[in-house]
Amino acid sequence: MPGPLRIPFPNAFPSPASPTPPHLTTLPSAISAITDFLLASPPGKTTILTGAGISTASGLTDYRGPQGTYSTRTNFRPVLITEFLNEPAKRNRYWSRAFLGYDSFSSKQPSPAHRVVAELVKVGLVGGVVTQNVDSLHERAMVREGEEMRLHWREKLVELHGALREVRCVKCEELYEGGRAKLQEWLASQNPVWEELRVKGDLIQGPDGDVAVPEGVRLPGFVEPGRCGGCGGLVKPDIVFFGENLRREVKERAEGLVGGCERLLVLGTSLATLSAWRLVKRVVERRGEVAMVTLGGARDEQVFFGEGRGVRVEFDIQDVMVGVEGELRNKGIL
CATH class of the missing domain: 3.40.50.1220 (TPP-binding domain)
Structure with missing residues (x-):
C-alpha cells in the first residue's frame, strides 16, 4: 500500500549563489x-x-519565505484532501479556522x-x-x-x-450560489461565539485564509456548511487541497x-x-x-x-x- 501523503518541501530552498547573468x-x-x-x-x-x-x-503570508508559515509556525500542517473528505473532525476544524480568517483574507487589496x-x-x-x-x-x-x-x-x-471566493460541491461540482461571501454570512449566524472571536481579531493568518486559534482558547462546537442542495455531496472551498x-x-x-x-x-x-x-x-x-x-x-x-x-x-x-x-x-x- 502507498504510504501517507507528505507535504512537499516544507523547508525553504537555499538562495542562489549568484544572479543570472552574474x-x-x-x-x-x-x-x-x-x-x-x-x-x-x-x-x-x-x-x-x-x-x-x-x-x-x-x-x-507566504509559505517558505523568512516570515512564511512554515518558518513561523513550526507545528503547521495544512489539511489534506483525504482528511477533509473522510475525517469529520478534521473537516470541522478546517471550516472553523477558515471561517475565522476569511473576512480578513478577502479584504486584502492588490x-x-x-x-x-x-x-x-x-x-x-x-x-x-x-x-x-x-x-x-x-x-x-x-x-x-x-x-x-x-x-x-x-x-x-x-x-x-482555485479561488477561496467560490465554494463547490465535490460530487456534482456545482458552485454554491452566492459564493463564499454568502456562505460566510450563514456561518456567522450559526456560530455566534466564533463570530465574536473573529471580530476580536488578533489571529495568526495563513496564506490560504485560515488562522491559528490561540493556545488555551476554548470554543463550542462549530456548525459547518450543510451538504449540496442538489445532490447531497460535501461542499468545500473551490481550491486545490494538498493531495488533490x-x-x-x-x-x-x-x-x-x-x-x-x-x-x-x-x-x-x-x-x-x-x-x-x-x-x-x-x-x-x-x-x-x-x-x-x-x-x-x-x-x-x-x-x-x-x-x-x-x-x-x-x-x-x-x-x-x-x-x-x-x-x-x-x-x-x-
Missing part, C-alpha cells in the same frame, strides 16, 4: 534585465507565473506588483497570467484596469489552485497559456508545488526563455538557470515590478 547585482540592473526580457518577444508571447510572494505586500502585471496584460505585452494563489488579487487588479479587462480577465487569468488533483479544464488552460508562450516570467514562488514546477520545466525543455524574481531559493533553479540560461534575480518583487513599470513608461509602452 552582473545583475543591483536593483537598477535587475529592473533593466526584466524590462528587456519582456520586450524581447512579440507582444502577447510572454506569460507570467506567480506565487505567494507577490501577495505578501498585500498583507498575506499590491503594486499585481497592478503592474494587470497593466502588462491590458496593453497586450503579456498574453496571460497563471497564478498559484487563491486570494483573487490578480482578478481584482485586472478588473480595476477598466471595462475591457472586466470582460476579458477570465480569458487572461488562470487560477491554478487540478481540475482538468484548469490544467489545460494553464498548459495552453504556457505552451503558447516564448517567454515565462516567474514572480514570487519557490516552485515547490508540482503543478507550477512542471510549467517552468515545460518551457525550459522546449528551449523557451525563463526569468525569475523571488526572494530565497527555488526548486531546481540550478537546472533551469544553469549554464547562464535565462534571468534570475533575488530582489523584492514590488521594487522590481514598479521599476519595470517606470522603464516601460519612459519608453512610451505604458
Whole structure:
C-alpha cells in the first residue's frame, strides 16, 4: 500500500549563489534585465507565473519565505484532501479556522506588483497570467484596469489552485450560489461565539485564509456548511487541497497559456508545488526563455538557470515590478 501523503518541501530552498547573468547585482540592473526580457518577444508571447510572494505586500503570508508559515509556525500542517473528505473532525476544524480568517483574507487589496502585471496584460505585452494563489488579487487588479479587462480577465487569468471566493460541491461540482461571501454570512449566524472571536481579531493568518486559534482558547462546537442542495455531496472551498488533483479544464488552460508562450516570467514562488514546477520545466525543455524574481531559493533553479540560461534575480518583487513599470513608461509602452 502507498504510504501517507507528505507535504512537499516544507523547508525553504537555499538562495542562489549568484544572479543570472552574474552582473545583475543591483536593483537598477535587475529592473533593466526584466524590462528587456519582456520586450524581447512579440507582444502577447510572454506569460507570467506567480506565487505567494507577490501577495505578501498585500498583507498575506507566504509559505517558505523568512516570515512564511512554515518558518513561523513550526507545528503547521495544512489539511489534506483525504482528511477533509473522510475525517469529520478534521473537516470541522478546517471550516472553523477558515471561517475565522476569511473576512480578513478577502479584504486584502492588490499590491503594486499585481497592478503592474494587470497593466502588462491590458496593453497586450503579456498574453496571460497563471497564478498559484487563491486570494483573487490578480482578478481584482485586472478588473480595476477598466471595462475591457472586466470582460476579458477570465480569458487572461488562470487560477491554478482555485479561488477561496467560490465554494463547490465535490460530487456534482456545482458552485454554491452566492459564493463564499454568502456562505460566510450563514456561518456567522450559526456560530455566534466564533463570530465574536473573529471580530476580536488578533489571529495568526495563513496564506490560504485560515488562522491559528490561540493556545488555551476554548470554543463550542462549530456548525459547518450543510451538504449540496442538489445532490447531497460535501461542499468545500473551490481550491486545490494538498493531495488533490487540478481540475482538468484548469490544467489545460494553464498548459495552453504556457505552451503558447516564448517567454515565462516567474514572480514570487519557490516552485515547490508540482503543478507550477512542471510549467517552468515545460518551457525550459522546449528551449523557451525563463526569468525569475523571488526572494530565497527555488526548486531546481540550478537546472533551469544553469549554464547562464535565462534571468534570475533575488530582489523584492514590488521594487522590481514598479521599476519595470517606470522603464516601460519612459519608453512610451505604458
